[in-house]
Amino acid sequence: MAFKVLVCAKQVPDTNEIKINPETGTLIRDGVPSILNPDDANALEEALKLKDKYEDVTVHVVTMGPPQAETMIFECLAMGADEGIIVSDRAVGGSDTWATSNAISAAIKKFGDYDMIFAGRQAIDGDTAQVGPQIAEKLNLPQVTYVEEFDISEDRKEVTVKRQLEDGYELIKVATPCMLTCIKELNQPRYMNMKGIFNKNKDIKIWNAADIEVDLATVGLKASPTNVYKSFTPKPKGKGMMLAGDTEKELAQDLLIRLKKKHVI
Amino acid sequence: MAVNFADYKNIWVYAEQRNGKLMNVALELIGEGHKLSREISADTKVCAVLVGNEIDHLAAECFEYGADAVYMIQDPVLAQYTTDGYTKALFDAIEEYKPEIVMYGATHIGRDLAPRVAARCNTGLTADCTHLDIDMDGYIQFAEENTTLDTSKVKKDDPKAQGLKMTRPAFGGNLMATIICPNTRPQMSTVRPGVMSKREREVGATGEIINVKVNVTDADIRTKVVEVVKSAKELVSLTDAEIICSGGRGLGGPEGFELIKEFADKVGGVVGSSRACVDNGWIDHSHQVGQTGTTVKPKIYFACGISGAIQHLAGMQTSDIIVAINKDPDAPIFEVADYGIVGDLYKVVPQIIAEWDNAEALADAAK
Incomplete structure (x- = not known):
């Protein structure tokens, strides 16, 4: 009895490496590495743990993006995934979260039967956390977001998860199939391994809009209900005053006098 | 449509x-x-x-x-x-x-x-x-x-x-x-x-x-909530705090937060942290200030040993007053600080704690 686990992943620029050109106020993206989105790595790891545990589990990574997303799929396969699917088509370019979830849910329908879907909670380039729940909505699946602990019943018909809240957690039970969005507290993603890197039987599929049979009126920039009206960089706050003093005590006193005079303490 | x-x-x-x-x-x-x-x-x-x-x-x-x-x-x-x-x-x-x-x-x-x-x-x-x-x-x-x-x-x-x-x-x-x-x-x-x-x-x-x-x-309803557990950990309300004392990588290790906690207790503030410390496991993520953490705008934000990565600045730069203490005079945090002190936080912060109650007398004397 095969048990198919889907993982939704995204290739993102490493936002920690992005710098601003101070003259033009624009992003410097040259040389910024593209990475597997961190939360998605946790999603993949949890799927791979299931595969470690049960022989009949297969792990299938689904992504949407330009053909270069293949490098991320290679990484996922080298970690141990069985298959990668890239939805790539100009027609889906510029999609917002609503349109993206239309395209990915269409790809998942094309994929056919599945037993579980893991996704990262959010991607570090947009930080919206919307695509996972919106895919679940379009597939009419129950969802649990912010999953920090995962367990599955013996018959694999039900999962028990801890869902992180700001001040604690909820313990939730839900039947499979379901959509779970994962956070970094869930696990420690494994490294790529030799077996994965050199496995010749791995499969990468590239699907275009026609392949996934998606209604073109529901994907891409034009179909997206939200549009970017303007984009810009925040104005740097004016540089303040550097305090001077011979001793730490003098510096501390100078600071406190200034804060007191400003009536903030 | x-x-x-x-x-x-x-x-x-x-x-x-x-x-x-x-x-x-x-x-x-x-x-x-x-x-x-x-x-x-x-x-x-x-x-x-x-x-x-x-x-x-x-x-x-x-x-x-x-x-x-x-x-x-x-x-x-x-x-x-x-x-x-x-x-x-x-x-x-x-x-x-x-x-x-x-x-x-x-x-x-x-x-x-x-x-x-x-x-x-x-x-x-x-x-x-x-x-x-x-x-x-x-x-x-x-x-x-x-x-x-x-x-x-x-x-x-x-x-x-x-x-x-x-x-x-x-x-x-x-x-x-x-x-x-x-x-x-x-x-x-x-x-x-x-x-x-x-x-x-x-x-x-x-x-x-x-x-x-x-x-x-x-x-x-397809999910079943079995229980809701409030964590035993201290509830951190960064968003409501009037003063936040935050520590960064410059603390050098988890024990550095003992000083930051002492500082926060003294000034009636709440302990914050940069992402680096959370990622290193020095402190719980609930303390994290920044784009992926909590956005804060306290009256005073003390950044101790925080270099000021953009993602951190995004979560605190609208604070009323930002005080930065860092060894590195070129740290980006000084670009947004109202008051900057170049120095060893382990020497500066204890002095601020020691002098805190004297602030009024000091200000009077300085008139």
């Missing part, structure tokens, strides 16, 4: 409650919604939407903080938050009453619920907004004061941009974008807690209560 915009009216705030208590962000959004509703028109209302069971007592609080009306969506099946139950209840109400705008707090629950509702309504949703405008002049003024946007290129009469302009950080706070939702209704956004301002409480204020019929049954 043939949507008749004239059918959609008023601003809804999803007034999130947990265990019969309103979340702070609900009151902040009522305040913001009040402002925005008056920018739309004199007869546009800001409405709080309460979903739950036995929560009648919360309506008064919503009115006192500025709500013109309260929609009550109550049923035993909604006693506890579930994605399925709350999505259906809210979606049904939106279909029936057609609000022009729906706002949610960007809490763990708001960010679970809003995308699901927006997808069901086939409308747009903008996540984690930090600024909202209707009025074009107000938008231009905001952009001029806070951003590098060339406002001479903003066309005031652009028909696509007459609705809600939702501004949010992206790319880890490196970039900001204003998002619009020109063709569908309602316009929806989640808003970061701690960013918008509550209105002054008007004790005794009241308004219209609309009881919404609930069509949710147990069969609609």
Whole structure:
């Protein structure tokens, strides 16, 4: 009895490496590495743990993006995934979260039967956390977001998860199939391994809009209900005053006098 | 999509409650919604939407903080938050009453619920907004004061941009974008807690209560909440703190937070942290300030050994006063600090603690 686990992943620029050109106020993206989105790595790891545990589990990574997303799929396969699917088509370019979830849910329908879907909670380039729940909505699946602990019943018909809240957690039970969005507290993603890197039987599929049979009126920039009206960089706050003093005590006193005079303490 | 915009009216705030208590962000959004509703028109209302069971007592609080009306969506099946139950209840109400705008707090629950509702309504949703405008002049003024946007290129009469302009950080706070939702209704956004301002409480204020019929049954709800556990760890309320003492990589190790805790205790503040310390496991993520953590705007933010990565600055640079203590005179944190001290935090912070109670006498003596 095969048990198919889907993982939704995204290739993102490493936002920690992005710098601003101070003259033009624009992003410097040259040389910024593209990475597997961190939360998605946790999603993949949890799927791979299931595969470690049960022989009949297969792990299938689904992504949407330009053909270069293949490098991320290679990484996922080298970690141990069985298959990668890239939805790539100009027609889906510029999609917002609503349109993206239309395209990915269409790809998942094309994929056919599945037993579980893991996704990262959010991607570090947009930080919206919307695509996972919106895919679940379009597939009419129950969802649990912010999953920090995962367990599955013996018959694999039900999962028990801890869902992180700001001040604690909820313990939730839900039947499979379901959509779970994962956070970094869930696990420690494994490294790529030799077996994965050199496995010749791995499969990468590239699907275009026609392949996934998606209604073109529901994907891409034009179909997206939200549009970017303007984009810009925040104005740097004016540089303040550097305090001077011979001793730490003098510096501390100078600071406190200034804060007191400003009536903030 | 043939949507008749004239059918959609008023601003809804999803007034999130947990265990019969309103979340702070609900009151902040009522305040913001009040402002925005008056920018739309004199007869546009800001409405709080309460979903739950036995929560009648919360309506008064919503009115006192500025709500013109309260929609009550109550049923035993909604006693506890579930994605399925709350999505259906809210979606049904939106279909029936057609609000022009729906706002949610960007809490763990708001960010679970809003995308699901927006997808069901086939409308747009903008996540984690930090600024909202209707009025074009107000938008231009905001952009001029806070951003590098060339406002001479903003066309005031652009028909696509007459609705809600939702501004949010992206790319880890490196970039900001204003998002619009020109063709569908309602316009929806989640808003970061701690960013918008509550209105002054008007004790005794009241308004219209609309009881919404609930069509949710147990069969609609596919998840089962077994238990809700409050963590034993100390509750960190960074968003409400007037003073935050934050530590960064410069602490050198988890034990550095003992000094930061002592500092926070002395000044009546709360302990914050940069992402680096959380990633290193030096402190719990609930203390994290920044784009991926909590956005804060205390009266005083002490940044101790924090270099000032953009993603951290994005979460604290609107603090009233920023004090930075760092060994490296070139640390980016000094670019946003009101007062900078180049030095060893392990020497400077103990002196601030020691002199704290003398501040008044010192200031008098310095006159």
